[in-house]
Amino acid sequence: MSKEDLLDPDKIQANxxxxxxGKKVLVYKSTSSTNDIxxxxxxxxxxxxxxxxxxxxxxxxxxxxxxxxxHYADSILCSIILNNxxxxxxxxxxxxxxxxxxxxxxxxxxxxxIKWPNDIIVNGxxxxxILLETRQTSNHTVCVIGIGINCHQKKSSFPAELQSTAxxxxxxxxxxxxxxxxxxxxxxxxxxxLEVAQNNENxxxxxxxxRSTLSGHRVTLLYNGKRFTGNCxxxxxxxxxxxxxxxxxxxxxxxxxxxxxK
Ligand code: BTN
Numbered sequence: 001m002s003k004e005d006l007l008d009p010d011k012i013q014a015n016x017x018x019x020x021x022g023k024k025v026l027v028y029k030s031t032s033s034t035n036d037i038x039x040x041x042x043x044x045x046x047x048x049x050x051x052x053x054x055x056x057x058x059x060x061x062x063x064x065x066x067x068x069x070x071h072y073a074d075s076i077l078c079s080i081i082l083n084n085x086x087x088x089x090x091x092x093x094x095x096x097x098x099x100x101x102x103x104x105x106x107x108x109x110x111x112x113x114i115k116w117p118n119d120i121i122v123n124g125x126x127x128x129x130i131l132l133e134t135r136q137t138s139n140h141t142v143c144v145i146g147i148g149i150n151c152h153q154k155k156s157s158f159p160a161e162l163q164s165t166a167x168x169x170x171x172x173x174x175x176x177x178x179x180x181x182x183x184x185x186x187x188x189x190x191x192x193x194l195e196v197a198q199n200n201e202n203x204x205x206x207x208x209x210x211r212s213t214l215s216g217h218r219v220t221l222l223y224n225g226k227r228f229t230g231n232c233x234x235x236x237x238x239x240x241x242x243x244x245x246x247x248x249x250x251x252x253x254x255x256x257x258x259x260x261x262k
Contacts, residue, residue: 006073007053011180018191020049021080028052030072032059035133035146038079042135042142048083051187060148062129064259068148069159074168076149076183080190085143087197089132091237093117093255094208096130096145099193101211103186104128104149110172114211116232116241117255120149121213125167147186151177205237219243220261223253227261 009025016022024047031037031054041047054077060068070077087095097118104112104120104127112128113121120128131146150168158166169177197204209215214232221228221241230243233250240254 005176005179007055007076007179007183012053012183012187016184016187018049018187019195021191021194022049022051022187024050026050026052028054030054030056030058033057033061033146034077034079035061035131035144038081038144038146039133039135039142042081042083042144043137045083045140047081050081051078052081053078053183061131062148063131068129068131069162070148070150071153071157074150074152074157076147076151076179076186078147078183078186080145080147082143082145082194084140087194088238089134089143090117090240090255091197091201091204092143092145093130093132094235094237095193095197095204096132096147096190098204098207098211099189100128100130100147100149100186102193102207103182103189104169106189107178107182107185110169112211113213114208115213115260116235117258122167122169122172125165125172127167127169127172145190149182149186151179151182201237205235209235214241214260221253222259222261224257228253 007027009027012025034052034054038052056072062068097114100120101112104110110122115121118130119126128149133144135142152170153168155163217232219232230245233244234242239252242252244250
């Protein structure tokens with residue numbers, strides 16, 4: 001990794017034309033989890049839109065209690081603070097996925113798909129993940145959007161059990177990606193799509209459906225620890241994944257309590 005590739009607040013903010021996201025940016029060399037740091041900063045109401053980056057996390061976490069692995073300066077690891085977010089959590093989850101996929105397509109030159117609710121998939125493998133956490137502080141509700149994008153990893157960088165399912169932009173793009181450009185595009189994309197979600201929910205869900213890997217496919221999932229199998233017949237932006245179960249009934253599964261088994 002060259003020094004030029006290290007994340008730098010001035011480089012990230014140069015010519016950044018966002019309205020809300022990334023007006024303030026902090027870059028940590030190393031931290032526990034950017035979501036934890038963001039949660040601390042979120043206690044101050046003035047930190048809406050603040051983005052915390054880290055080159056390394058020693059306690060990075062993913063959805064459903066998993067660990068999020070990364071090595072120094074090989075990823076984009078960040079958390080964004082949204083105060084009193086007016087977008088419901090299911091739609092927010094889809095919106096962030098669309099924003100990340102869009103940014104990867106524009107700068108990472110990858111055709112990014114979305115595996116519900118918000119895994120970002122390139123050529124069938126996971127390249128990025130999103131962890132949304134909502135907290136009530138003493139005087140406002142805060143949503144922290146955690147995003148991890150694999151950039152410079154080689155296959156051997158991933159733990160053995162992830163090597164067949166995880167990938168990076170460099171692997172898929174066949175070249176070393178520019179993390180600063182990708183970071184700038186990510187912040188702009190989030191800024192744009194979060195605004196769209198407030199005014200035109202359908203535009204987000206249309207875009208999400210276009211990129212979805214599950215629609216029309218057989219899905220097995222775990223909901224509150226119980227297994228369900230059926231055909232994915234759609235997504236409801238407020239309620240979650242819609243499955244036509246093998247037993248015959250149609251049922252919805254919200255993202256907070258569901259993990260896709262296959
Ligand atoms: C997942 O797919 O399971 C979600 C992964 C989210 C990882 C990011 S990295 C930055 C932020 N800090 C964390 O501890 N997790 C998120």
